[in-house]
Amino acid sequence: MTLKIRELREDTRDFAAIVNIDNVCDPEHRYTVEQFRYDYEKFDTKKYVMRYYLAEVDGKAVGYACYHHMPQRFHPQRFWIWIAVLPEFRHREIGSALYTRILADLQALAAKFLHTSTRETWADTIRFLEKQGFREVMRSWESHLDVTSFDPRPFEEYLVRVEREGIVLTTLAAEKEADPDWLVKVHALHNAVMADVPSSAPFTPLSLEEFQRRTLNNPDLLPDGYFLAKKGGEYVGESFVFRIPAEPGHLSQGLTGVRREYRGKGIALALKLKVIAYAKAHGYTLIKTWNATTNQPMLAINEKLGFRRQPAWIEYAKTLA
Numbered sequence: 043m044t045l046k047i048r049e050l051r052e053d054t055r056d057f058a059a060i061v062n063i064d065n066v067c068d069p070e071h072r073y074t075v076e077q078f079r080y081d082y083e084k085f086d087t088k089k090y091v092m093r094y095y096l097a098e099v100d101g102k103a104v105g106y107a108c109y110h111h112m113p114q115r116f117h118p119q120r121f122w123i124w125i126a127v128l129p130e131f132r133h134r135e136i137g138s139a140l141y142t143r144i145l146a147d148l149q150a151l152a153a154k155f156l157h158t159s160t161r162e163t164w165a166d167t168i169r170f171l172e173k174q175g176f177r178e179v180m181r182s183w184e185s186h187l188d189v190t191s192f193d194p195r196p197f198e199e200y201l202v203r204v205e206r207e208g209i210v211l212t213t214l215a216a217e218k219e220a221d222p223d224w225l226v227k228v229h230a231l232h233n234a235v236m237a238d239v240p241s242s243a244p245f246t247p248l249s250l251e252e253f254q255r256r257t258l259n260n261p262d263l264l265p266d267g268y269f270l271a272k273k274g275g276e277y278v279g280e281s282f283v284f285r286i287p288a289e290p291g292h293l294s295q296g297l298t299g300v301r302r303e304y305r306g307k308g309i310a311l312a313l314k315l316k317v318i319a320y321a322k323a324h325g326y327t328l329i330k331t332w333n334a335t336t337n338q339p340m341l342a343i344n345e346k347l348g349f350r351r352q353p354a355w356i357e358y359a360k361t362l363a
């Protein structure tokens with residue numbers, strides 16, 4: 043067996059190799075080459091560092107590793123890493139060789155904090171990370187809602203309740219037409235609520251460009267499925283979804299958040315009702331969401347609505363000397 047580790051070439055063949063490795067390793071969360079290309083090409087390499095390596099055995103791509111800065115938890119010495127090896131090529135030190143390769147770069151960059159994640163069911167990955175000295179820092183539940191069997195009737199009072207408070211529920215698509223300041227306002231709302239999402243590292247506000255790249259200009263964002271709660275001219279809450287091109291019928295829940303001073307009034311639940319109604323009306327069958335196990339309010343809302351818990355995701359971190 044000849045193992046070669048080389049840098050990623052920025053072409054469709056290498057992009058497809060990475061997407062294939064991830065889709066084989068995690069068939070429950072499939073994605074496409076177009077999605078990889080978007081994330082890769084739009085990553086702001088003027089501000090942040092990102093690098094990918096492929097592991098080839100006899101010319102076949104069997105694994106990869108990458109590291110990059112974390113724009114929403116930015117620290118110059120903090121990096122997200124990811125290593126994946128095709129199941130039939132595991133236990134041959136390929137993952138360790140990839141890790142050694144990126145670690146050399148990371149040390150040269152004076153990296154201090156490394157973060158990554160794994161599913162609680164991925165025994166190989168957990169063993170690998172623990173052996174390399176990574177430790178669990180937080181967990182998130184993945185939960186799924188079966189849209190086809192969802193009955194909105196028991197929740198109608200929430201829509202009445204927010205209306206009584208003078209809250210209007212609208213969409214991003216409608217606001218783009220109606221309010222010339224929509225962009226500045228939706229960006230401000232997003233940063234305000236993101237600051238309160240439980241995290242293993244301090245939140246750093248997203249620049250407008252970064253917010254546009256990740257969310258507003260993302261080709262999978264559904265502007266009609268991006269709901270906003272408005273009080274007067276102010277945006278006080280949001281809940282939005284992305285389509286999952288490799289999983290027809292499925293949606294991925296983006297952020298649901300409400301400004302602090304408006305919490306506890308049923309706004310988040312009402313926004314999620316709108317998202318679910320949108321999903322149903324457009325023939326989607328499933329919504330996937332991820333919530334920190336410490337996020338009591340969000341977990342309570344999702345449980346109430348009938349989201350069912352799946353195996354958890356565990357975030358691991360390591361501090362380099």
Ligand SMILES: CC(C)(COP(=O)(O)OP(=O)(O)OC[C@H]1O[C@@H](n2cnc3c(N)ncnc32)[C@H](O)[C@@H]1OP(=O)(O)O)[C@@H](O)C(=O)NCCC(=O)NCCS
Pocket residue numbers: 235236238239240297298299300301304305306307308309310311312332333334337338339340342343346
């Ligand atoms: C999570 C969040 C969106 C909830 O917004 P909210 O508008 O206050 O929530 P709602 O008022 O719609 O809550 C609806 C129901 O959820 C439950 N709930 C809400 N807050 C709760 C809390 N702190 N503890 C337990 N249950 C709670 C209640 O059952 C409530 O129903 P009730 O009003 O009939 O009692 C808000 O706390 C937030 O913006 N947090 C920061 C962003 C975030 O973490 N988003 C999720 C990322 S995964």
